[in-house]
Amino acid sequence: MNVNFLALVLAALSTLVVGFIWYNPKVFGNAWMKEVGMTEADAKGANMAKIFGLALVYAFFIAFILQFLVIHQFGVFGTVEGNVNDPQYKAFMEAHGDAFRTFKHGALHGFMTGLFLILPVVGTNSLFERRSFKYVFIVGGYWAVCSAIMGGIICMMK
Template sequence: MDFNFLALLLAAFSTLIVGFIWYNPKVFGTIWMRESGVTNETMKGNNMIAIFAMSLLYAFFIAFTLQFLVIHQFSAYSATVDVKNVDPSILKNYMDVYGNTFKTFKHGAFHGIFTGLFLALPIIGVGALYERRSWKYVLIAGGYWIVTCTIMGAIICGMK
């Protein structure tokens, strides 16, 4: 299986676009700042270029991992690669028949939303419990990742 690096980069970049909208003061930004304890003064003292660059790098890591959850063909590939006594034509035959099955934006969004709900949201929630964050914080930060994983999954799975 080949990796679609353009799709991974676009999916990673989509996190910044969603973040600009989601964390805008007119959407959830003001509530998030209050719930997280961030102020305008603390935001001004940071190197935003470095923050956006690291955010993009982390988002690429997420996109790279997410592709294995939203594209079923990776499972077929991993089941046959480097396995002794397996005829290599099995993967070729599978890909000839099912190569683009379920490789749609809709299917990627389907798996992306579940990844956001059942992976990202619980990770945010557990961290928030120990950090003594409010449920508003969990819903805002977790909601961001649910929406973002949905969009990332759609991009990754839909771009052939």
């Protein structure tokens, strides 16, 4: 199986789009800033090129691993150790091909990854950092939504 780098880049870019909406002051932006103790002046004094650039790199890392969780065919590919000539692989692909390669299916698995993997990581870190549950729900919710959209994009782009 080939890695679709265009899908991974688009999925990574989607996190910025979601972030512009999610962290808008009219949505969760003000609540998030209050939870992290940030002011408008603090936000304006940041190196945004560095922040958005690194955020995009990190989102690409997430997208890269997410493809293996949302595309079932990668599991079969791994089972035959990458041997596309293996009769089991050929039989599976003949029988199922691109089954479940939809936005909806990828979004489901992406959301489950966000909810059951990323949210607990954010929550655990937040416990030690003495952050509030409100912070956990804002940041964890963001990543659950992002993971769903990323999973959908990755899964549907063959």
